[in-house]
Amino acid sequence: MTSSVPSEGRSASPSPHTAAVIGLAAYTRTIACTRYAKDADKAPSMDLRAELLHMSAEAVASFDHLRELATGTGVDVLAAAQPFVGTLEDFDERLRPLDWYERLTKTYLTFGLMRDFVVALAATLEAPLRDQLTEEMSADRLAAFAPAQLVPGIAEDTQLAARLGLWGRRVVGEEIGTMKRLLISAPDLASTGADADALHEALSQGATTRMRELGLRV
Template sequence: MSEAPASATPPSAPTDESYRAGAVDLLGALAYGALTAFERLADDAQKAPTLGDKIHMATMAAQQIAYFDRMRDRLKEFGVDVLVAMRPFHAPFDAFHEYTHPKDWYEGLLKAYVGDGIAADFYREVAAFVDPETRELVYEVLSDHGHDEFVVSQVRAGIEADPKLAGRLALWGRRLVGEALSQAQRVAADRDALTSLLTGTSDRPGLDLAAISRMFSRLVANHTKRMAKLGLQA
């Protein structure tokens, strides 16, 4: 069983400066992530092999806009414009998507399942250290609404129809996990406020280096479980 994200009990008031900047970064990252997810899901919908698949992808894309609106509203409560909060994440997110552009329907599905899955795990870990209201919103935004099972059924059916697909998707999954972990580490390194949520401050507990190492081990372990659920080698 994987280790659960660590928890903390930060003040609930969004004006507390000991973690306010980190919470804004977290919401900004997720807001920009929702926008890019909307674009990718809408693009995947155009590649969908059936009308039912297209409807599913379009529904998931619309959900991302609803999430964006929720995070924009929460940022307003912090007194921060969503455009300002998202700005630091344009370059790393756009670079990730440029390096991992899917070639077909199955690669797009795997990217959403694997790449977004690792990112969601990372931001859940960070959310353990923000105020309860923000944490609840983050957990809700990052929860699965049936898309994981859709991806699993689609990929397994594709592999059953064409066994050679498994090898190609396994290689694609390894590339995705490498790029996603690099992105998470790059974002954490570039954003001191976000990192301070994990490491803590003089008056607020956080994770030490060993705990942070275990956190990244959990990200890899969860990735391995996802790939196994697809019937693929991690």
């Protein structure tokens, strides 16, 4: 996304905005760890279970990388992430998947949108922090794993495609609403004047791309 927000200048101590963006990035890795492990428990085969467990462990390693990065910028990552704890609880309560296909579709779209959101916010920071956060958020293998599992079934079963299309659109709508509310409840995320409309556009474009990659109607 091309941000309309000027890059944040460097200072001796990190701004609340910088701390909030790093904290959100770190928090997303903790919930990725938990979600991938839960999905592994529901996986229909042992190879998928093992792969998701590996990705869960990689999410822990990613959190540790972000913690090191935060320390280097003077941010206490645990304190910075704390305000975001529970962010997705209502979202998960409203959207309970009925089967493996719905579960994996939900995880794929949810964490893709989280990545887009964090990357768009990181664009308001200065390099190298901006680039380091973007690279860390882009390293998640779920982006390739989920389509590889979902696309064949969707391509072969029109009823499954229709059902997952409806489910995917619901997931996207609820998740974008959650991100919008987060900007209000955590104003430090947008304290540089981050354009809510531009953030919404970035999320919408990302969601459209992922739905089409799965072969689902947007």
